[in-house]
Amino acid sequence: MLVLYYIISNTRYNQLYKDVVIKMIQMFNVSKTYEGDVLVKALDDISLHIKKGEFVFIVGPSGAGKSTLMRLMIREEVPSKGQIMVEGRSLPRLRQREIPHYRRKIGTVFQDFKLLMDRTIFENVAFTLEAIETSRSEIKARVPSVLELVGLKDKMSCYPHQLSGGQQQRVCIARAIVNDPLLIIADEPTGNLDPETSREIMNILLAINKRGTTIVTATHDKEMVDLMKKRVIALSSGRIVRDEERGGY
Amino acid sequence: MLVLYYIISNTRYNQLYKDVVIKMIQMFNVSKTYEGDVLVKALDDISLHIKKGEFVFIVGPSGAGKSTLMRLMIREEVPSKGQIMVEGRSLPRLRQREIPHYRRKIGTVFQDFKLLMDRTIFENVAFTLEAIETSRSEIKARVPSVLELVGLKDKMSCYPHQLSGGQQQRVCIARAIVNDPLLIIADEPTGNLDPETSREIMNILLAINKRGTTIVTATHDKEMVDLMKKRVIALSSGRIVRDEERGGY
Amino acid sequence: MNLSSIQYSLRDALRSFRRNKFMSIASMATVAISLLILGSAWLLVLNANFLATKMESELEVNVYLLKEVTREQALNMKPEFEKITGVAEVIFVSKEDGLKLLEDRMDGEGKIQEAMADANPLPDRYRLKADNADLVPQIAKDVELIQGVESVRYGQGMVEKLLSFTHWLRTAGLVVIFAVGLAAVFLIATTIRLTVFSRRREIGIMKLVGATNGYIRRPFFLEGMLIGLTGALIAVGCLHLFYSQLVKNISLTVNFLPVLTDMNILLNIYKNLLLMGTFLGAVGSAISLRRFLKV
Amino acid sequence: MNLSSIQYSLRDALRSFRRNKFMSIASMATVAISLLILGSAWLLVLNANFLATKMESELEVNVYLLKEVTREQALNMKPEFEKITGVAEVIFVSKEDGLKLLEDRMDGEGKIQEAMADANPLPDRYRLKADNADLVPQIAKDVELIQGVESVRYGQGMVEKLLSFTHWLRTAGLVVIFAVGLAAVFLIATTIRLTVFSRRREIGIMKLVGATNGYIRRPFFLEGMLIGLTGALIAVGCLHLFYSQLVKNISLTVNFLPVLTDMNILLNIYKNLLLMGTFLGAVGSAISLRRFLKV
Ligand SMILES: Nc1ncnc2c1ncn2[C@@H]1O[C@H](COP(=O)(O)OP(=O)(O)OP(=O)(O)O)[C@@H](O)[C@H]1O
Ligand SMILES: Nc1ncnc2c1ncn2[C@@H]1O[C@H](COP(=O)(O)OP(=O)(O)OP(=O)(O)O)[C@@H](O)[C@H]1O
Numbered sequence A, B: 001m002l003v004l005y006y007i008i009s010n011t012r013y014n015q016l017y018k019d020v021v022i023k024m025i026q027m028f029n030v031s032k033t034y035e036g037d038v039l040v041k042a043l044d045d046i047s048l049h050i051k052k053g054e055f056v057f058i059v060g061p062s063g064a065g066k067s068t069l070m071r072l073m074i075r076e077e078v079p080s081k082g083q084i085m086v087e088g089r090s091l092p093r094l095r096q097r098e099i100p101h102y103r104r105k106i107g108t109v110f111q112d113f114k115l116l117m118d119r120t121i122f123e124n125v126a127f128t129l130e131a132i133e134t135s136r137s138e139i140k141a142r143v144p145s146v147l148e149l150v151g152l153k154d155k156m157s158c159y160p161h162q163l164s165g166g167q168q169q170r171v172c173i174a175r176a177i178v179n180d181p182l183l184i185i186a187d188e189p190t191g192n193l194d195p196e197t198s199r200e201i202m203n204i205l206l207a208i209n210k211r212g213t214t215i216v217t218a219t220h221d222k223e224m225v226d227l228m229k230k231r232v233i234a235l236s237s238g239r240i241v242r243d244e245e246r247g248g249y
Numbered sequence C, D: 001m002n003l004s005s006i007q008y009s010l011r012d013a014l015r016s017f018r019r020n021k022f023m024s025i026a027s028m029a030t031v032a033i034s035l036l037i038l039g040s041a042w043l044l045v046l047n048a049n050f051l052a053t054k055m056e057s058e059l060e061v062n063v064y065l066l067k068e069v070t071r072e073q074a075l076n077m078k079p080e081f082e083k084i085t086g087v088a089e090v091i092f093v094s095k096e097d098g099l100k101l102l103e104d105r106m107d108g109e110g111k112i113q114e115a116m117a118d119a120n121p122l123p124d125r126y127r128l129k130a131d132n133a134d135l136v137p138q139i140a141k142d143v144e145l146i147q148g149v150e151s152v153r154y155g156q157g158m159v160e161k162l163l164s165f166t167h168w169l170r171t172a173g174l175v176v177i178f179a180v181g182l183a184a185v186f187l188i189a190t191t192i193r194l195t196v197f198s199r200r201r202e203i204g205i206m207k208l209v210g211a212t213n214g215y216i217r218r219p220f221f222l223e224g225m226l227i228g229l230t231g232a233l234i235a236v237g238c239l240h241l242f243y244s245q246l247v248k249n250i251s252l253t254v255n256f257l258p259v260l261t262d263m264n265i266l267l268n269i270y271k272n273l274l275l276m277g278t279f280l281g282a283v284g285s286a287i288s289l290r291r292f293l294k295v
């Protein structure tokens, strides 16, 4: 946990503590339709508000629209209808060149990991830091400590294809938290992990959340959701069917 | 379930019923070391026997060697040491040209799905059937029925990237069961599925197993394992730490 | 391999062509351009050869007879020249004709014919044409032995130069065709390998779900063939267009320049280009696959 | 963009080159071969031009003087010819020299000099060389107006043919260079695009984790540059080797054939090839990236 302290002890967070009630994510009547041979209405008239510092689970059956919701939040997609704001800024209106800067403030765990296959684990995690021009020495300090946190310090010089599924997922988690984001979007971060490791990962997210970072997690892990007693938003066929503070799966 | 009947009602299975005690998979002191910058001992002196018609869960923490074990069974890898036999034939001794024919008798669900990205769902599932020269009409009958079984009949003409994570996983399951294999190797087949869908998939596997197919599944789903009361082999750091008939996670 | 499996392969090949459109078109264009370059080089070399042959065909041996030989004797010598191996044509030029030709050749430098009408210093002569320019020096030697011949001229020096040039040109032409052909093969093979390489993941998956090498290879083979053939067709089409434009242009501006227009030779080049494209596409694909089939 | 970011880009470029070795080497080889073809075509065209110029430089105007002009008057006319625009050199050929030259030219057809020693039918003449072959017909016209000139010969007909041929050759050379250049650009650009295309997945991921377009583009740009430059260096190396071999070969077998050996011209070609390779590699990468950066 000392390591965590190192990563997260950032003045930004102390400040955030004070205005934790401020809105982080706001969605107003958002719909998302994928065009194609058949139109797929992945999200249908979603409105929700997530406050700064919240920890939110998104649950729902396969194909309910959880990943789509998250793709909207990192502006990988834009809504077909409706408005989505993060920290008061409209995402659909973000200009092309502002998008990378927006995404840097978010840590994302992708459902399919999205690791760079021709880079080692170290390089994968370091990539985000390099992109924001972190100094070499800081990268050399930070990356190993996050990798230790997710239990992969000894795999640092491996390539993704040399890792097990769960190890790849943990690399993805390490990459998401390494640059100290304001918001973490994690799409099934424990899908490939055993219950023990899952719990460790959740504890890490919890610790980060305690320091003020907003966390939105899609998950199928019933046990975990029931245990954590956090806000749960349930989707089904693209609609919100349940939104409970301190809910269960 | 009518559909299932259609898929599985095969005389081969009736025959198998009689000699169900015969060994399906035998591993003798198998070790697997991945060469590279650092040697990784993924499996260490594994001996196990799986009988025809058994349903086996492989459990263990992330990186324990579950996927490696399965890769040996489909002869994606050969053991560094030891012998592995399936239906009495030595896999390491299989000649290059026999391998495809061996693999056709196995249905595999890969942890990372391994779908063909430039083919539709229908074409992905049909691929295995086409490779064994199934007639067009039979393919046209079988593929939609398996896809219906996994709840994806309406996504038949989509490409993998147009599907959610769980949907892709179900395509992979459909592909594994479509050609009526003798042995199903499923590497975390429900990692991206919600509990409800997971249960459905497990029921399908169970039904296939009831008709005589041997099933080996790696999983992290504690609840499922506890519920099913099947044989459980627990791995840790490449060694078998537990092997129980009717065990729990 | 039965009918349905061939049908599957064909369908897969066409499907893959459509779905990997960028790759397919890129490699098709590479095939087209490489073969176009090869075809152009080929035509250039053939035309250079053609020109060389034309130049050689204008070589001849001039045989000057002794002054003592009477006109009748001179005319009777013709069969002797015709007997010499390699002689294709024998033309008699009387000294009167010779003087006229000389004056024409001198083109206004003076009225030689008039001035020397009575004292014609020229001898009678024969002009011999050879079957093959290389034989000219030998013919000259043979002619020297004939009685009544005073001297033999065939542009000594110049002819050797010309012959060594045409020989050099032919060798250089072969080298060029060979080198450009190699380059074209390499370019096409590399592109085909790149397109196969970029699909190695798919190939690995196919193997893992039980497809035989043959089954995987066949659509690639067919697709490669399709790409190669289409690329070659485009190349041949463009080449034919360009070349006929060129021929037309030459006939309008420098019509004295001999150009190859023999349709059979052209068709032969086109046929070879088509074969080459198809073969390289198909076999290139099949060979490139090999390293990815070992899963 | 600060120092560390440039360092990162350089390191990434080198790393990617190493780790995507097959792709990198394939595209490097394509660059090399394309530029080699272009370079060869270029040298061929330049040499053809050089030959044409050489042939043109041998053109001259023969000016025959009237019989009535005395030797002294004849010699005094020289400045008049030198005044004419385009005349580079003026040489006087007396009728005695003319007769000797004629006999030499006739090469054994008879002892003209002896036969016509007293009745030399030739006039005195001047040979004029032109600055530029194209001016020859004009010079001939100007000369005709000068008093004492009987007639002017410069190989009428032949010269026009030669000039139209050399003009045609120069145009055709430009067309060839342009076409082969275009083909080379296309081949290189396509290969670079293929290599970038095959890494589109990586590019998408980089965007999703917050890299700016510039940050992603820079290593690709540098890698493209590296590939282009290395490929071009190989091409130039081979080209220089081949060409010097060729020059040596020509000097041994057909040494009368004029070849371009001016090092400055060669260096200029090499420089252009290097620039082209580097530019195409770098800019090709950057442009090919564009469509994948829109995530
Ligand atoms: N790019 C796309 N094109 C077309 N349809 C899509 C695309 N992406 C997703 N879909 C469809 O949108 C719906 C919602 O997908 P989404 O990925 O959001 O589901 P999910 O809730 O994340 O499911 P899972 O739990 O299986 O990951 C699905 O029906 C899916 O098929
Ligand atoms: N190709 C490879 N090269 C080197 N090491 C490898 C390779 N594949 C797997 N490993 C290593 O072997 C060990 C076992 O991996 P394996 O994939 O079998 O784990 P697993 O039990 O399937 O884990 P998970 O539950 O995370 O999927 C891991 O430490 C992994 O890093």
Ligand SMILES: [Mg+2]
Pocket (backbone or CB within 6 Å): A066, A067, A068, A111, A187, B164, B165, B166
């Ligand atoms: Mg999802």
Ligand SMILES: [Mg+2]
Pocket (backbone or CB within 6 Å): A164, A165, A166, B066, B067, B068, B111, B187
């Ligand atoms: Mg695994």
